[in-house]
Amino acid sequence: MQEVLTLSLSQRSNNLTTHFYNAQESYFEYTKTSSDSSNDPTVHFRPSLQSNNTVNYHPRALIWDLNGGFGSLGKFEYFPQRDNNDDDPSAFNQTVMRSEKIRKSAYQEALDSGLSPLPALKSQDIQYWSDFNRVVFEPKSFNVLNDWVYDPVNAPDGRFKSSSEREFKSFEIGAQEWEKVGLDFLEEKYRVSLEECDALNGLNVVTDLDSAWGGFTASMLSEIRDDYNPKSMIFNWGLFNGKTMKELSNREVFNRIKTFVEINKSSSLFIPLGGVARSGGSLWETSAYQNVIFETVQILNSQRSDRINFNNIEGSLVRGTHRTVVSDVSATIKDEETGESKAFNLSLKFFECFKKDNRDNHQFNAIKVNRPSQNMPLRQEENKDNQTEQKLSPLTTTTTYKIHKPYPTPSSHPQNIITPDCTTSISLSMESNARRTFLDMKDWISKAIRGDERTELIDELSTLAAEYESGWGYSDESDDDY
DSSP states (O other): OOOEEEEEESHHHHHHHHHHHHHHHTTOOTTSOGGGSSBOTTTTEEEEEOTTSOEEEEEOEEEEEEETTTTTOOTTTTSOOSSTTTTSGGGGTOOOOSSSOOOOOHHHHHHHHTOSSOOOOOGGGOSSGGGSOOSOOOGGGEEEEEEEEEETTTEEEEEETTEEEEESOOHHHHHHHHHHHHHHHIIIIIHHHHHTOSSOOEEEEEEETTSTHHHHHHHHHHHHHHHTOSSSEEEEEEEOOSOOGGGSOHHHHHHHHHHHHHHHTTOSEEEEEOOOGGGTTOHHHHHHHHHHHHHHHHHHHHBSTTOOOHHHHHHHHHTTSSOOBOOEEEEEEEETTTOOEEEEESSGGGGOOSSOOOSOOOEEEEEEEEEOOTTSOOOGGGOOOOEEEEEEETTEEEEEEEOSSOOOOOTTSOTTTOOTTEEEEEEEEEETHHHHHHHHHHHHHHHHOOSHHHHHHHHHHHHHHHHTOOSTTTTTSOGGGO
């Protein structure tokens, strides 16, 4: 097996993670044994043999959220009850801030009752990621920060339980929270999850760059790299709020730069994911667009035929350099019936600079993944050219993968994004335009920050910028030339 363990931290991240596991669950073929299915469920799910000789599959995931962030979901709700309150949110040791229990969504009630068809979902139906969750997480998957409260209406960014004015936003707050809970989590939850893997392929770490979860995640990754997985592939998926640095306050700019630099230190690949204007700001819809890219990367490793693991993906992009930041993350959805296409770039605003870069952008290396429509899936025998490489120059190679499974749209997925006639194509690439962003970050830090932290951040960003130089004379030219 080539197991992948996913760590998901924040309400924003858990929306994406929920879409992902819902999509993977849709591949389950209940009329076949798991070894006969074209998608290997044991990569992202842990099989558990039951007393009646059936097998249950639970996500290989560790979920973090704030107090109240699990919505109506009870920690032991779908497991043998330990006491009469185990199906209540308080089983997470959450302080329920409302005067009444959080009610399940109509979609969840229908799922629990086995009703069919399930009610169609709309943005206004979703307040928590658990409102559209279709899989059963094990109790050990759930982790909560008890001192901080999430409320979708009154505290969407999170706030301290005894102060409505103290928000869960800064890097320092997240790092401090990790100090309180990190050791127990690593020994009691993380180590156990690793021991359940026969041959760990790598980690997905999905986190929020624009909140205190960034500091929490950076501290966690530092210990994981030092003490548990010094050589493992770690794909860090940095979710940001869709704003450029020019649209952020000074405090928010510093928090994003600090979070990015610290998390990237532990990255095999760092992949920023923002929003899509047409999603209307809904986390449920925004994360559905993000999942088109996220799930497509993951199925490369879980497909049985021509499996592409994390090492292969990282190798196709990095190719012996120290470039870890994916600077273009985009996708195209094309309706083959009407010929209409919609393209979206989820990394663009992360790399939008304070200063204009007049240089031509150079693509170093890229991967592309193509998937058929649900109405015309590729047959396995037609998928012989699963992987092709096109060397455009001595320094530029594009690797294209072809998957025979269409992108899935279970009933929990927004139905207006992908129709059965739509093919999907995603692209991840390393490009020289990232250099301008890293120099912008360095310039901002040099002017706004003082002390030892300033020097360390400037050094890290200078090193990153140098990795994305292209052509002669880059390192000799002053930043003032821009």
